[in-house]
Amino acid sequence: MSERRAQVLQAAIELLDEVGLDGLTMRLLASRLGVRAGALYRHYPSKQALLDAMVAHLVVPPGEAVPPLDGPWDERLRLLANGTRELMLAHRDGARLMSTFQNPGSEAVAFYHDLIATLTAAGVPADTAAAAVDTVMAYVNGYTTEEQARSIATQPRDFRDRTFRAGLELIIAGTKASLP
DSSP, X not given: OOHHHHHHHHHHHHHHHHHHHHHOOHHHHHHHHTSOHHHHTTTOSSHHHHHHHHHHHHHSOTTOOXXXXXXXXXXXXXXXXXXXXXXXXXXXXXXXXXXXOOOOOHHHHHHHHHHXXXXXXXXXXXXXXXXXXXXXXXXXXXXXXXXXXXXXXGSXXXXXXXHHHHHHHHHHHHHHTTOO
C-alpha cells in the first residue's frame, strides 16, 4: 500500500470516529486531507472500495495475518463473536461499517471456510456449520448495531456483555443440538 493511500485510509478511520458513518463523505475526507474529492479516487475507485478497505484494515491491519482461533469449535465461535464485537465497539458506527463490507479478501474467505471445517470435523453437518457461522456473525452485527445506535447503550457495559453472551450461547446450544 502506498504511503498516500495509507494516509487516506487512516484519515477515513479517524473521520469515522469523529462524525460517524453518515457523516463520512468523500468531500469531507478530501477537505480534511487538503485535496479535492476527485483526488481520492486515484487511491480508492469508489466510496465502497474505501469502506471495504477500512473494514479490512480494522479486521486485519496491514502486515498482520488473520489471528488463528484455537480450541474446540464452540470456543472458536465465542472468540470470533467476542473479538468482532469488541472491534465494532472500538469505532463509532463500527457495526454499521462492518455491515457495508462487500468484498472480503482471500484471508477472510479462508478463515470463514476454516471455521466451517472445524465445525464439520466436530460432527456438525456442513449446512448447519455454514448456517451457524453466518448466524453468529449476523447476531454479532445486529446486537452491536443496536448497542451502538439505541438506548441499550445506556445500560451498563457488564449488563450488555451478559446479554450478548446469553444470546450467543443460545446459538451455540442450537448448533450443538444438531450433533449426532
